[in-house]
Amino acid sequence: MEFKSLRDYTLDQLAVMWNEGFTGYFVDATQSPEGFLRRFAAEHLSLDLSFAAVLEGKPVGFVLSGARAIGGTKTAWNGGTGIAPAYRGQGIGKLMIAEALRRYAAHGVGLATLEAIAANAPAIALYERMGYRTINRLKILQQTGELPAVTFAAAGTGPFRVQLGTAPDVRGLSFYDHSAPWQTQWANLTNAESAILYDDQDRPLGYALFKLAYDEHGNPASASLFQCRADERREDAGAIVRHLLAAVFPPHPSLTRRTMNLPASHAEAVQALEQAGFSLLMEQVQMTQPLSPEEQA
Structure with a gap:
């Protein structure tokens, strides 16, 4: 060989x-x-x-x-x-x-990472024998058709403002998830967009990374979500995430809405999407292996 x-x-x-x-x-x-x-x-x-x-x-x-x-x-x-x-x-x-x-x-x-389909037991067993360990489960969820505008409404959540921008806009957030799978990291997302939620004092509260695709008539055809999380110090994380989901997934009747390797650790987003009728298409495991002394510590 x-x-x-x-x-x-x-x-x-x-x-x-x-x-x-x-x-x-x-x-x-x-x-x-x-x-x-x-x-x-x-x-x-x-x-x-x-x-x-x-x-x-x-x-x-x-x-x-x-x-x-x-x-x-x-x-x-x-x-x-x-x-x-x-x-x-x-x-x-x-x-x-x-x-x-x-x-x-x-x-x-310093750190080796990979993803494997959760049902692919032989591959996962091989990676475990080679030193990888599962650190997260990744959700590919989907919903098509009508989505009522009030789906992600959250009452009593205070004055929030959503700022839409590019994927690099999230890189300076103190609560950005550097442990998310590599496909969902802002630097690896080409032509992706960001949504950052701010309070009335312009303090960032949460963010989402997503992509929109359009049909030949310029109408939204699909929306793909990669990350969605609130500052973990916030007690109203669920409400924050729902505001972000409302910005990412507009109620267009012909839109296909999906998540791509959304970490299960983004629990508020996963829960809100499942409650909105998103179904699980596939689940993967996220595996890592530290290679440097710093990562092994």
Whole structure:
């Protein structure tokens, strides 16, 4: 077994490698060469950290990874691990994860992270054997159709003001969640928006990160929520979160509303969405492994 740079392969070959690696997966992950390239760029993956596993000259698996500083810690994320069906169950996954961790350490990574579908018990067991531990569960919720304007109304909540802006606007908030999964971090969200709730003294109380998509007529088609939480010191966290949800999910009748890897630890948001009729499409686990002495402490 050897590990080769993705630079040794054409875009067409990389797409074939990806599609073979995700054959029989829980969801259809098929990618065209162009789709693979867009995914690689959008998820800020790294050619230095990513690699193919090669056996007798043939690529049989891969690990895609990226890294950046999050909350002061250089953090690596696993953006996809796949093995061709004919080579599964032979210990290749263990060798690949060990190689990924070696590369992380060599590049000064302090924290390794990944997500796995909660129903994928074999993958989770492998990651646990390699030192990862589950720290959170991640919710993919969805609601379509009519959503009454009063769905997220909260009585007696005081004078609040919602300020809409860009994703980077949340980076300075003292209660920003640096532990949220990498796909939902402001720096990894392209063209995302933010909603920050302020009180009558312009003190920030909570925030949401989300994206809106529009149809060909300019009407809202979908709204995706990535993070939504209040300052944990607030006793009215539930009301704060409901104000933010009302801003993120307008009552447009044809809108598809969903969450993308919303941490279960954002409990007020999860509870409010479930009460509003959002249903669970999929659940993932968020796993981490400290690599630096500071993160291991």
